[in-house]
Amino acid sequence: MSGRFEGRRVVITAAGAGIGAATARRFTAEGASVAVSDRNLRRAEAVFEEIDGAATGGFVSQVDVSRPDEVEGLIRGAAERWGRVDVLVNNAGMARPGALHEMSVERWHETIDVTLSGTFYGIKWAVPQMRDQGGGVIVNTASVCGLGGDYNMSAYNAAKAGVVNLTRAAALENAAHGIRVNCVCPGTIDTRLAELLAKGREEAFLAPYRRAHPVGRVGRPEEIAAVIVFLASDDASFVTGAAVAADGGLTAHCGLPDIVDAVRGAG
Numbered sequence: 001m002s003g004r005f006e007g008r009r010v011v012i013t014a015a016g017a018g019i020g021a022a023t024a025r026r027f028t029a030e031g032a033s034v035a036v037s038d039r040n041l042r043r044a045e046a047v048f049e050e051i052d053g054a055a056t057g058g059f060v061s062q063v064d065v066s067r068p069d070e071v072e073g074l075i076r077g078a079a080e081r082w083g084r085v086d087v088l089v090n091n092a093g094m095a096r097p098g099a100l101h102e103m104s105v106e107r108w109h110e111t112i113d114v115t116l117s118g119t120f121y122g123i124k125w126a127v128p129q130m131r132d133q134g135g136g137v138i139v140n141t142a143s144v145c146g147l148g149g150d151y152n153m154s155a156y157n158a159a160k161a162g163v164v165n166l167t168r169a170a171a172l173e174n175a176a177h178g179i180r181v182n183c184v185c186p187g188t189i190d191t192r193l194a195e196l197l198a199k200g201r202e203e204a205f206l207a208p209y210r211r212a213h214p215v216g217r218v219g220r221p222e223e224i225a226a227v228i229v230f231l232a233s234d235d236a237s238f239v240t241g242a243a244v245a246a247d248g249g250l251t252a253h254c255g256l257p258d259i260v261d262a263v264r265g266a267g
Helices: 018-029 043-049 068-082 105-133 154-177 191-200 200-212 221-232 257-264
Strands: 008-010 033-040 058-060 087-090 136-141 179-186 245-246
Touching: 008 018, 008 136, 008 245, 018 033, 018 087, 018 200, 018 221, 033 043, 043 058, 043 179, 058 068, 068 105, 087 105, 087 221, 105 136, 105 154, 105 179, 136 154, 136 221, 154 179, 154 245, 221 245
Parallel strands: 008 033, 008 087, 033 058, 087 136, 136 179, 179 245
Antiparallel strands: none
């Protein structure tokens, strides 16, 4: 693995599992010092120990991104410890399924607070630091659910769509300051979130999602981590304001069945 991030300082939210943990592993493998933050301190510490974060100058932190003071403390703490923050990965998100008209106000706000507001807080406090130091990169984890609608996922759809357009706005505001802002839009990924949604019925739950992705499977956290790390790297120096779909072809089709199979079936 190359050392593209040798000497770089990276902050990742929701890094205790899934895409966040895979991203922490990838950045560390490429030479970065990583701040592993998560609402669940036990999970964050496990990832930090796995990547031997202390040996590379990283640190671990318990952060609930729905609390602006905790996000501010994470960014300011990283800047004080390292003197700079080169990359921020706003990865935290939350899905609470339910029909829109039946959803409680509390559940709506819980999803928005973590998924959209948490991303805003990260950008808000990272940007001044990055402007002062002469540049930086922010990568937000959005979703294909922010590019289209889903059944019974209205709060998540709204939050992730907000992340996509927040990314664009932040990119425009900060391009002249040497700060690039992009987001990745994963399809269905085999993460703890999928496991929680399945509630012990993983195979039955994931089967239709495998069929929905033209590649015939759901994604792996490491595949999304690779996109995040690319967007954060100098290899993507001309990329900002982008919403990159990493979805196994999901958003490439209109949802209709394979016309060849349909014709054969009709014959």
